[in-house]
Amino acid sequence: MRRPFQATLLVLSGIGLLRVSLFTDLYLRYVKEGMRPMLIASGALLILLGVADAVSYARRRESDGHDGHDGHTDHGDSAHGHSHSGAPRTAWLLLLPALSLLFYAPPALGAYTASRQPPKAVTHEDDFAPLPATSPLPMTLSDFTRRVQQDRTRAIEGRTVRLTGFVTSGERDDHWFLNRIVISCCAADAQSVKVRVHRTPPPPADTWVTVTGTWHPGGTLGTSSASAALDARSVEKVAKPANGYKDALPLAPTR
Secondary structure (H helix, E strand, O other): OOHHHHHHHHHHHHHHHHHHHOOOOHHHHOEOHHHHHHHHHHHHHHHHHHHHHHHHHHHHHHHHHHHHHOOOOOOOHHHHOOOOOOOOHHHHHHHHHHHHHHHOOOOOOOHHHHOOOOEOOOOOOOOOOOOOOOOOEEOOHHHHHHHHHHOOOOOOOOOOEEEEEEEEEOOOOOEEEEEEEEOOOEHHHOEEEEEEEEOOOOOOOOOEEEEEEEEOOOOOOOOOOOOOEEEEEEEEEOOOOOOOOOOOOOOOOOO
């Protein structure tokens, strides 16, 4: 790879990183929200390195030109009009990711991924605070699952809750799944949190909805045998959140 193209590739990669992290929310399809400052800094650094490399190359060419006019000849590789000191040929493989950052963003993970993953194991909790008196009670899918499977006070029994996520189909016709995809670092480690929904037909896959309902009995409430499931009373379509890679509280329904 010749140095002019090497410098161009660095600049293109830097511009691509700044495009997805500084001017849009597309970076959320790759990494978690907290990594945005590092992406911005990396993009700026790549641009600076590319510009510095281009300036260095231009000055060296200018210096070589002056040496040639003075009657001096470099008998190394430069005598043949080219240099073998550039990056290895495998560096060409970086061209496609650089162009992808500039012109194409991969689709966000959704129903296809969630339907092929087992439910993510929620963290363990020993002590639960009393539930607010609000009804219906907004909850995340993880909190609902913890209450169902770990809260021995059975506080969730009979409570009407509201959960938001996207739709995937179930193994049978009598239920479907409400899902959230959660990432720890980047999209490669994505895992899904799932709640089974009963007593209502499934909306189309990948539709974001808010489901209102009560716990669907199955197993012993407050133990790991209890199913993270809901008997739905209503299902409302909602807008897809800007950051779909976290288990957040319910969204406001669209009008």
